[in-house]
Amino acid sequence: MEDYQKYLDPQTLAKLEGLQLRARMIVEGYVSGLHRSPYQGFSIEFAEHREYSPGDDLRYLDWKVFGRTDKFYLKEFEEETNLVCYLLLDGSESMRYRGPGAAMSKLEYAQCEAAALAHLVLQQQDSVGLVTFDREIRALVRPSGNPSHLKQLLHVMENTAGEEKTATGPIFHDLAERFKKRGIVVILSDLFDEVDTMLAGLKHFRHRRHEVVLFHVLDPAELDFPFQHATLFRGLEQLGDVLVEPKSLRKAYLRELDRFLRELKRGCRMHRIDYVPMRTDQPLDIALTSYLASRVRRSGSG
DSSP: OHHHHGGGSHHHHTTSOSHHHHHHHHHHHHHHTOSSOTTOSGGGOEEEEEEOOTTSOGGGBOHHHHHHHSSOEEEEEGGGSOOEEEEEEEOOGGGGOOOTTOSSOHHHHHHHHHHHHHHHHHHTTOEEEEEEESSSEEEEEEEEOOTTHHHHHHHHHHTOOOOSOOOHHHHHHHHHHHOOSOOEEEEEEOOOSOHHHHHHHHHHHHHTTOEEEEEEEEOHHHHHOOOOSOEEEOOTTTTOOEEEOHHHHHHHHHHHHHHHHHHHHHHHHHTTOEEEEEETTSOHHHHHHHHHHHHHHHHHTO
């Protein structure tokens, strides 16, 4: 694991050229730290029980059900169907932000994470598609399970501009109608939008019976507000520039941020959406490991 661990650090990843190399290093570093199969990522979601038939693999017997019913049932998992993963990458202007001392912008960090997830899903021999968006859909790559599909996905990610405002609500409603096959919708965004309209769009995905995973990408400076001296803040997404004394603003800013995060997390819990916070100063394997491990635990408990 030591050979790859250094590549999971954002400072080191920022020095690597190309998403292809970054994605491979992240995934290989992640997998090298596991004692279980690398193909047990998204695809092991519990689906349903079926009765045991002679010749079935006994590893999947549900002993808890046997204890209650005195009958043998097997757990079936989503990997027995062809899983579809839809990656939604926010390419709005605010995603270009990189705070003081940060190695990568939010967009670069999200690109690396999306590339690693695409790499992992294709290794599982499942299908992955990609949407890049801001106030409208900029690119839509249909899901495919062909290993060569990764090259097209990485090309689209690398050419995400980051120049417009965000309009998550309408985008999510639109995509919920376009995604015909039920799958896992993975969103990588800073989510700088109105919470109510955004949650309404996310709820539409759930109504269409998609599973939703929300990777909330934020810069440490946005979370901690470490500024000490008079600072000119550039307004991304057409908000304008403002010169302020940070000390007088910090308390109100953090209070508003806390309100925003609590409202967002509460909405995600209500609609059974997985909320995964991501700081761009954290090694990328943390988001992968913690989230995928939680899926393993949930599927194991049925």
